[in-house]
Amino acid sequence: MFCEQCEQTASGEGCHQWGACGKSPQLNAVQDLLVYCLRGLAPVALHACELGIPTREVDVFTCEALFATMTNVNFDPKRFTQYIKQAIAHRQALKAQIQQVTDTPPIWSALSSFEPDFSESLVEQGLDVGLKFIGQSETDIDTFSLKLTTLYGVKGMASYAFHAQELGQEDEQIYHFCYEALTALDRQDLSLEDWVGLALKVGETNLRAMELLDGGHTGAYGHPVPTAVPLNPKQGKAILVSGHDIKQLEALLKQTANQGITVYTHGELLPAHGYPRLKQTYFHLYGHYGTAWQNQTRDFAKFPGAIVITTNCLMPPHENYEEKLFTLGPVAYPGLNALPKLADGTPDFAPVIQKTLALSGFTKDEAPRQVITGFARNAVLSVADQVIAAVKAGKLRHIFLVGGCDGAKPDRNYYTKFVEKVPDDCVVLTLACGKFRFFDHELGKIGDLPRLMDIGQCNDAYSAIQIALGLANALDTDVNALPLSLILSWYEQKAVAILLTLLHLGIRDIRLGPTLPAFISPNVFKLLSKQYNLQPITTPDQDLAACLQ
Ligand code: SF4
Numbered sequence: 001m002f003c004e005q006c007e008q009t010a011s012g013e014g015c016h017q018w019g020a021c022g023k024s025p026q027l028n029a030v031q032d033l034l035v036y037c038l039r040g041l042a043p044v045a046l047h048a049c050e051l052g053i054p055t056r057e058v059d060v061f062t063c064e065a066l067f068a069t070m071t072n073v074n075f076d077p078k079r080f081t082q083y084i085k086q087a088i089a090h091r092q093a094l095k096a097q098i099q100q101v102t103d104t105p106p107i108w109s110a111l112s113s114f115e116p117d118f119s120e121s122l123v124e125q126g127l128d129v130g131l132k133f134i135g136q137s138e139t140d141i142d143t144f145s146l147k148l149t150t151l152y153g154v155k156g157m158a159s160y161a162f163h164a165q166e167l168g169q170e171d172e173q174i175y176h177f178c179y180e181a182l183t184a185l186d187r188q189d190l191s192l193e194d195w196v197g198l199a200l201k202v203g204e205t206n207l208r209a210m211e212l213l214d215g216g217h218t219g220a221y222g223h224p225v226p227t228a229v230p231l232n233p234k235q236g237k238a239i240l241v242s243g244h245d246i247k248q249l250e251a252l253l254k255q256t257a258n259q260g261i262t263v264y265t266h267g268e269l270l271p272a273h274g275y276p277r278l279k280q281t282y283f284h285l286y287g288h289y290g291t292a293w294q295n296q297t298r299d300f301a302k303f304p305g306a307i308v309i310t311t312n313c314l315m316p317p318h319e320n321y322e323e324k325l326f327t328l329g330p331v332a333y334p335g336l337n338a339l340p341k342l343a344d345g346t347p348d349f350a351p352v353i354q355k356t357l358a359l360s361g362f363t364k365d366e367a368p369r370q371v372i373t374g375f376a377r378n379a380v381l382s383v384a385d386q387v388i389a390a391v392k393a394g395k396l397r398h399i400f401l402v403g404g405c406d407g408a409k410p411d412r413n414y415y416t417k418f419v420e421k422v423p424d425d426c427v428v429l430t431l432a433c434g435k436f437r438f439f440d441h442e443l444g445k446i447g448d449l450p451r452l453m454d455i456g457q458c459n460d461a462y463s464a465i466q467i468a469l470g471l472a473n474a475l476d477t478d479v480n481a482l483p484l485s486l487i488l489s490w491y492e493q494k495a496v497a498i499l500l501t502l503l504h505l506g507i508r509d510i511r512l513g514p515t516l517p518a519f520i521s522p523n524v525f526k527l528l529s530k531q532y533n534l535q536p537i538t539t540p541d542q543d544l545a546a547c548l549q
């Protein structure tokens with residue numbers, strides 16, 4: 001087994017015996033086989049696009065299948081067998097259509113002609129494919145590093161494109177680039193500079209995917225507004241919804257309306273409370289329960305109702321709560337209840353409602369506690385004048401963006417300590433699940449401006465970028481000259497895509513932790529540090545002092 005796509009990777013070098021996330025070597029082999037098949041599908045889909053053959057179904061499928069291979073999404077070998085079958089079926093169907101419209105169909109590569117033997121073990125075939133899933137260049141460590149960076153970034157980008165299309169937001173260019181990048185992984189003729197360029201193009205295309213998703217969310221639910229979210233449960237039957245998928249949260253809210261059930265968000269769904277149309281339509285969207293994904297075994301065991309996981313991060317479930325856990329979309333775990341679909345394609349939440357009604361629910365109201373979310377681009381830029389006036393008057397010295405993906409390692413306390421040490425005349429913007437390390441800290445205000453502002457989910461990095469660009473514009477400078485520092489935590493492949501977006505935008509001096517990606521070779525890191533001054537976090541005191549110089 002070889003996997004090093006997330007920060008949790010064993011000894012910082014790659015999981016070889018068993019995934020630190022719980023992924024078995026067998027599952028890893030089947031996931032590699034799927035990626036291999038998707039790489040064979042990509043050039044066929046590209047060719048079909050060139051000939052004007054519609055590929056939308058294949059586009060969405062490719063994004064979903066890549067999403068399923070991300071960390072903490074899907075642990076079910078049966079689902080991967082289905083995805084592999086679908087990939088081959090899509091490829092063959094497109095080939096047949098290509099054959100019909102051209103007299104000179106291309107001679108397909110071995111990769112695009114590969115036929116898995118479904119009567120034999122897919123694990124063995126996945127092991128055979130092994131590192132070939134990424135091409136043949138594993139002897140050239142720097143090219144290999146950039147190929148992995150590209151693939152992992154494409155997975156993150158595909159997951160955002162998948163969410164965006166659920167909300168009716170699509171751009172063919174994203175799907176196109178996804179195929180191009182998957183196809184390029186087979187190339188042996190690209191220079192290191194070419195690979196850096198391709199990785200940055202992942203960042204550029206991911207910016208578009210996040211923009212579409214932002215448009216999908218704000219178009220459907222309005223621009224987020226600062227909103228107080230109760231952290232204290234109230235008496236009654238309850239459902240907990242985790243992951244990132246606000247569209248599916250809405251589908252659940254629709255199906256549970258007027259049933260005497262209260263809906264709580266978990267993890268990356270906290271920012272859903274900031275969307276005015278969601279709150280105004282569904283009064284039973286009440287509060288937030290628990291913190292980040294790595295605490296789910298504790299949070300889920302205690303929650304007295306059914307739990308729905310819409311996306312990452314799912315951990316291997318404990319037997320004391322697996323019965324009340326339901327999955328949907330690309331998420332799956334062997335033995336867990338996967339929700340069926342209604343005729344219109346939305347999940348049928350009837351089993352969730354049934355389970356919740358059979359459970360005790362909260363037996364009493366708890367003492368009130370709350371946090372505020374909803375400081376997305378509109379909310380922050382609407383007070384840009386105040387921010388700029390405070391900067392100019394010397395009342396606001398510096399803005400820190402502290403956020404990103406969270407994980408389980410103890411050295412992630414860095415981020416909590418960092419925020420605690422930020423001086424009183426500075427503001428902290430945050431996003432993604434990394435915020436749960438400090439999201440309920442009372443940092444007070446500078447004038448009317450809260451010192452801790454939650455911009456939203458990881459994909460709301462788009463919103464953070466717009467805030468930075470808006471402030472730079474108002475101050476007639478560029479983003480790198482703003483009194484702004486980015487202190488990012490990474491964990492999975494969405495974070496890889498976002499990092500590539502920030503680099504594509506030319507944003508310098510990013511501090512990244514808690515450890516650097518294992519798939520970034522020393523030379524590639526040297527190159528990125530030289531070009532962007534990308535640097536690893538050190539200690540909160542040292543980094544703070546450097547940022548405030
Ligand atoms: Fe290891 Fe992360 Fe891969 Fe899981 S996803 S096997 S923890 S590197």
Ligand code: SF3
Binds near residue numbers: 406
């Ligand atoms: Fe967290 Fe899994 Fe990435 Fe969207 S929920 S940020 S790690």
